[in-house]
Amino acid sequence: MKLQKSTEEELWALLKECRICPRNCGVDRLAGKQGFCRAIGKEIQVARTALHFWEEPCLSGTAGSGTVFFSHCNMQCVFCQNYEISTQDIGQTIDVDRLVEIFFRLEEQGALNLNLVTPTHYIVQIVIALQRAKQQGLSLPVVYNCSGYESVSSLQLLDGLVDIYLPDFKYYEEQLALKYSHAKHYFTYAKQAVQEMIRQTGIPVFDSDGRMLSGTIVRHLLLPGQLEDSKTVVHWFAKHWKDQAYFSLMSQYTPLSWVESYPELNRKVTQEEYDELLEYALQMGLEHVFVQEGEAASESFIPSFQNQTLL
Numbered sequence: 001m002k003l004q005k006s007t008e009e010e011l012w013a014l015l016k017e018c019r020i021c022p023r024n025c026g027v028d029r030l031a032g033k034q035g036f037c038r039a040i041g042k043e044i045q046v047a048r049t050a051l052h053f054w055e056e057p058c059l060s061g062t063a064g065s066g067t068v069f070f071s072h073c074n075m076q077c078v079f080c081q082n083y084e085i086s087t088q089d090i091g092q093t094i095d096v097d098r099l100v101e102i103f104f105r106l107e108e109q110g111a112l113n114l115n116l117v118t119p120t121h122y123i124v125q126i127v128i129a130l131q132r133a134k135q136q137g138l139s140l141p142v143v144y145n146c147s148g149y150e151s152v153s154s155l156q157l158l159d160g161l162v163d164i165y166l167p168d169f170k171y172y173e174e175q176l177a178l179k180y181s182h183a184k185h186y187f188t189y190a191k192q193a194v195q196e197m198i199r200q201t202g203i204p205v206f207d208s209d210g211r212m213l214s215g216t217i218v219r220h221l222l223l224p225g226q227l228e229d230s231k232t233v234v235h236w237f238a239k240h241w242k243d244q245a246y247f248s249l250m251s252q253y254t255p256l257s258w259v260e261s262y263p264e265l266n267r268k269v270t271q272e273e274y275d276e277l278l279e280y281a282l283q284m285g286l287e288h289v290f291v292q293e294g295e296a297a298s299e300s301f302i303p304s305f306q307n308q309t310l311l
C-alpha cells in the first residue's frame with residue numbers, strides 16, 4: 001500500500017482504526033481510544049524541544065540537532081532511558097500547526113537538522129506537519145529517530161519528507177524482544193524497516209563540513225550480558241547494509257531505578273564488552289562506525305523532561 005500522496009483527510013482516517021505500527025491495535029484514536037502507545041486524538045504530546053548536542057557528530061555538529069521529543073512510545077522497553085516520557089503523561093499537548101511553529105523555531109535557533117525523536121505513533125501528524133512546513137519554506141534536513149519497530153506502509157508516508165533515518169536495531173533474538181520490549185517479531189519488522197529507509201535515502205551524503213545531509217544510520221545499544229545477540233546484529237548489518245548505511249555502536253546504557261526487577265540489566269556495560277563488540281564490528285569489515293566515548297555512559301547524558309517549556 002503506497003500512501004505517500006494521501007490527502008490530509010485520508011491521513012487522519014488512518015487513526016480511526018490505528019494500524020500505524022506493528023502493534024496493529026486497530027483502535028479509534030480519533031474517538032479517544034488508546035492502543036499500546038496510549039496516544040489519542042489528533043493532538044500530539046511533546047515532552048521537550050531543544051538543541052541537542054549528544055547525537056552522532058555528523059548530526060549534532062557544534063550548532064546542535066533540533067530535537068522534538070515526542071511523549072509516549074510504541075516500544076516501552078523495560079530499560080528505556082527516557083522512561084518518564086514513554087510511559088507517563090509528561091509533556092504538552094499541541095496541534096499540528098503548533099508543531100510546524102516549533103520546527104521553524106528550531107531552524108531559527110540554528111539547528112543543523114530537525115530531529116524527530118520517538119515519532120512512530122505520531123506519523124500521521126508528522127507527515128501533515130512536514131508537508132505544511134516544507135510548503136512554508138522549511139529547509140532543514142529532517143531526521144526520523146526511531147526504535148526500528150515500524151511498518152513499511154507507514155514509512156512510505158514519509159518518502160520524500162525525511163532525509164535521514166536514525167533507527168535502532170535493538171535485538172536479533174525474538175526472546176529478548178519479547179522479554180524487554182514485548183515486541184513480537186521485532187527483528188523481522190526492523191530489518192524490513194531499515195531496508196525501506198535505505199531505499200528512500202540512498203547511501204549517506206555529507207557536506208564539506210562533515211554534516212550529514214541524507215542517508216541512514218543504524219544504531220545499536222549494547223545491553224549488559226547481551227554481547228552474543230549484539231554480535232549477531234552486527235553480523236546482519238555487515239552482511240546486508242555495510243556499503244549502504246552507517247552503523248552507530250552505543251555504549252551509554254544506564255541502569256535506572258525501574259530495571260530493578262531485571263537484575264541482569266542492573267549494571268552498566270563494561271569496557272571489555274564494548275571493546276569486544278567493536279573489535280567484532282571491525283572484523284566484519286564495518287568501515288563506517290560511530291563509536292561512543294565513555295563519558296556518554298552517564299545518567300547526566302539523559303535530558304530532563306520535567307517542567308519543560310516548549311519553544
Ligand code: SF4
Pocket residue numbers: 018019020021022023024025026027034035036037038039074120121
Ligand atoms: S501507533 Fe499506537 S495505537 Fe497505533 S498501532 Fe501502534 S501502538 Fe497501536
